[in-house]
Amino acid sequence: MAATVLTSLSTSPMVLQPSSAPTEPAARGWKEVLSASYSSSTSGNWSWDNSDQSVPSTPSPPLSNENSKNFLTHFMFDDPIPRKRKNSMKVMFKCLWKNCEKVLSTSSGIQRHIRTVHLGRNSDSDYSDGEEDFYYSEIEVNMDSLTEGLSSLTPTSPTTVAPPPVFPSPLFDVPHSAHINVNGSQSHAPTLLSQSAPSTLCHIRTDHAYQGLNVLTLPSYPSPRKPRGDAKKCRKVYGMEKKDMWCTACRWKKACQRFTD
DNA sequence: TATGCCGGGTG
């Protein structure tokens, strides 16, 4: 099982021999991608797969090396979840506004939707300051298990109650993980909602989160990060001296139990 | 910079 998966993605650039081609694009490879691909998301569990998404001409040399394959197995010990192959994916634009699940097929459409419905802009003027960009996200939808109109009446399986629309807001998360994608390897969102149902969206690309101007002056939203209450805790109250007066949790650098928020 | 504390140790 795992072997087959590995086999399928073993078109890897991991070559042991000194590559004869000096400009082999993959030669700069793994270590670099490794360090770069970690985006500061909360789960430090990245998994990469070469979902050869639409790049048929990967310049990997035609070598079939059993050893390197084995080496790879140990290298990426993390469970290589057998992922579904790309079949019919379609980019769509999903509104991320709270409790709004609107999905449109064009960016202009979703922009207008956000502008008029959520931002309360004048509908007749097409003026856009780009703010809408923060409230929608480009997604890829698997069309197999999904009929065209995925609007509101989800007739899907009874096991998966549609996850409550509580997303940590598009901004601030997933900074630019999608960029370090050197033709072939893809960084993937870990296990958020992918594991149970291979049905709906595959991954969200929020790479347009930084657009010229403000990230700071947004309408302050349910802050995506926990604000960390500013009550004084044992450390602050008693000070480093008198440490023995701290609650045990504080002494162990755990969440304070005496002065909770 | 200091503080709060999560995650991951050790005994």
Place this chain on the structure above:
DNA sequence: CACCCGGCATA
């Protein structure tokens, strides 16, 4: 379990 601490997010 109790206990400690590296390291990170946040103020």
